[in-house]
Amino acid sequence: MKIWFFLLLICNFAFADESTDWQTQSYKQSKHLPDLHHVVDVKLLDEMQPPAEFFLKEDKKIGCKTCHGLEKIAETPYDKIDKNAPDFLRKDGYKKLEMFCSNCHDKKAHERPNIHLMLNDDGSIKKENCLFCHSEINEQREKVRLLVDTNLRLSPEKVCLGCHLKTPHFNAVEHTDANLKTLENSKSSARNMKNNLKKTEKEQGVHLPISENDEVLCLTCHSPHAKGVLGEKNPASNQVNGDIKKGVEYEKHSWNDVMEADKRERLEKIAATLPPYQRLKNEVLLRLPAKDGTLCLSCHEFEN
Ligand code: HEC
Ligand code: HEC
Ligand code: HEC
Ligand code: HEC
Numbered sequence: 001m002k003i004w005f006f007l008l009l010i011c012n013f014a015f016a017d018e019s020t021d022w023q024t025q026s027y028k029q030s031k032h033l034p035d036l037h038h039v040v041d042v043k044l045l046d047e048m049q050p051p052a053e054f055f056l057k058e059d060k061k062i063g064c065k066t067c068h069g070l071e072k073i074a075e076t077p078y079d080k081i082d083k084n085a086p087d088f089l090r091k092d093g094y095k096k097l098e099m100f101c102s103n104c105h106d107k108k109a110h111e112r113p114n115i116h117l118m119l120n121d122d123g124s125i126k127k128e129n130c131l132f133c134h135s136e137i138n139e140q141r142e143k144v145r146l147l148v149d150t151n152l153r154l155s156p157e158k159v160c161l162g163c164h165l166k167t168p169h170f171n172a173v174e175h176t177d178a179n180l181k182t183l184e185n186s187k188s189s190a191r192n193m194k195n196n197l198k199k200t201e202k203e204q205g206v207h208l209p210i211s212e213n214d215e216v217l218c219l220t221c222h223s224p225h226a227k228g229v230l231g232e233k234n235p236a237s238n239q240v241n242g243d244i245k246k247g248v249e250y251e252k253h254s255w256n257d258v259m260e261a262d263k264r265e266r267l268e269k270i271a272a273t274l275p276p277y278q279r280l281k282n283e284v285l286l287r288l289p290a291k292d293g294t295l296c297l298s299c300h301e302f303e304n
């Protein structure tokens with residue numbers, strides 16, 4: 001063992017010049033941090049008060065052991081560091097990386113601003129927000145426009161992605177991958193959806209846009225604007241009345257018992273991976289309420 005260690009040392013010394021790949025060396029040797037790694041040897045700011053196990057170096061500076069729980073991480077060659085070790089990052093950091101940062105950084109100050117909050121307290125619009133999605137501000141907010149005339153920076157299929165995942169929730173992809181034109185010619189129960197949609201738009205005075213190719217969009221169900229941004233007479237302004245600041249909220253509901261029973265019976269294998277049934281409590285940025293099924297029934301029909 002000792003000899004092996006000795007040889008390793010020699011080897012390392014022998015090759016520890018600049019041409020050697022830093023990954024086979026330790027931080028002590030190379031003074032090289034992994035790409036995009038957090039800064040080290042900076043002083044903790046006064047307002048940062050991490051838990052006690054985030055050991056600091058002298059002068060309140062942060063070093064490897066401030067954030068990593070591994071002994072001798074600075075002395076271990078990078079390719080020998082066990083990144084899967086439970087205490088690789090302190091406080092279960094890998095499981096909740098965002099939470100990990102908030103051990104020092106103020107969470108509020110780093111939260112991404114909710115650009116859907118588009119109105120100032122006096123009711124005027126925050127013009128800078130419009131430009132996240134529009135290449136120019138659409139004045140005349142009463143005027144009804146075609147989707148192609150709304151000056152979007154990206155196509156309607158893409159405008160939400162980047163900030164949101166393609167899979168923000170269950171069944172989103174099943175919908176956005178669906179083409180109502182194809183279904184129109186099929187024998188499935190989805191046959192009447194495009195008609196149903198147009199009928200709902202007329203009857204309820206809402207805007208339920210689909211793509212040029214008749215695909216369902218995030219925008220079919222969701223309104224990107226806060227209520228009050230578009231003129232009241234514009235059907236695109238109609239939406240549920242929830243508190244956007246609170247965001248979508250769910251609450252416990254007795255149907256979860258049914259859902260649980262169903263899960264046990266039919267889905268034994270994957271039951272553990274399904275979330276509990278929860279009831280929508282606060283609906284926001286939706287063109288029609290989903291809570292009572294109105295939105296869903298704008299395409300789907302109840303089967304008897
Ligand atoms: C402020 C906290 C902090 C300090 C101080 C810190 N690290 Fe890290 N380190 C992290 C975080 C967070 C990650 C995980 C980054 C990720 O997965 O995106 C990480 C990742 C790593 C990785 C894996 C990189 C990879 O891409 O696989 C190594 C190796 C590492 N750190 C070594 C060190 C060494 C050596 C030091 C001391 C010189 C150090 N760290 C100091 C927070 C810190
Ligand atoms: C142990 C405390 C601590 C933790 C945990 C921590 N940071 Fe830091 N971070 C600092 C300190 C201290 C600075 C330097 C602050 C300064 O001088 O303004 C800093 C600076 C930064 C900077 C600016 C870096 C630069 O080059 O100027 C960024 C970005 C950052 N941290 C992101 C993160 C992220 C992301 C995480 C979580 C993966 C994280 N930090 C976790 C303490 C921490
Ligand atoms: C998150 C992206 C996003 C932001 C931010 C945004 N919009 Fe829009 N806007 C859209 C999309 C997508 C459409 C087309 C779908 C629709 O009409 O609802 C649209 C359509 C419009 C329309 C035409 C509505 C119609 O169909 O007749 C107006 C007017 C408008 N936006 C004004 C604004 C103003 C003013 C702001 C800033 C306060 C703003 N938008 C911010 C995405 C956005
Ligand atoms: C520039 C980034 C950005 C774009 C583009 C964007 N969003 Fe958002 N959206 C956010 C942020 C930030 C929040 C606040 C909650 C969060 O952080 O997830 C949010 C919240 C939401 C919520 C409410 C979720 C909740 O619980 O707060 C819905 C629904 C939503 N967005 C739909 C859309 C749709 C549909 C589009 C495309 C028209 C879109 N967004 C485009 C950044 C964006």
Ligand code: HEC
Nearest residue numbers: 160164166168169172175217218221248282283284286290
């Ligand atoms: C078939 C209708 C439908 C489609 C299509 C759809 N959503 Fe949703 N979405 C909902 C409903 C219903 C909710 C929960 C109620 C609410 O938003 O108020 C929701 C919730 C959300 C939330 C909040 C999630 C949470 O639990 O906090 C985000 C973010 C979101 N949608 C973004 C998107 C994006 C991005 C797309 C396109 C990739 C999309 N949605 C497509 C109906 C839909």
Ligand code: HEC
Nearest residue numbers: 171174175178179188190193216220290295296298299300
């Ligand atoms: C814009 C029209 C539209 C709206 C609104 C809509 N759907 Fe759908 N939904 C579809 C289409 C299209 C499909 C795909 C049908 C197919 O492929 O046969 C689908 C499929 C589904 C599926 C089956 C997914 C799968 O994996 O097979 C579920 C569940 C569903 N929708 C629930 C809902 C719920 C709940 C709502 C209301 C929140 C809703 N839908 C609103 C058009 C819509």
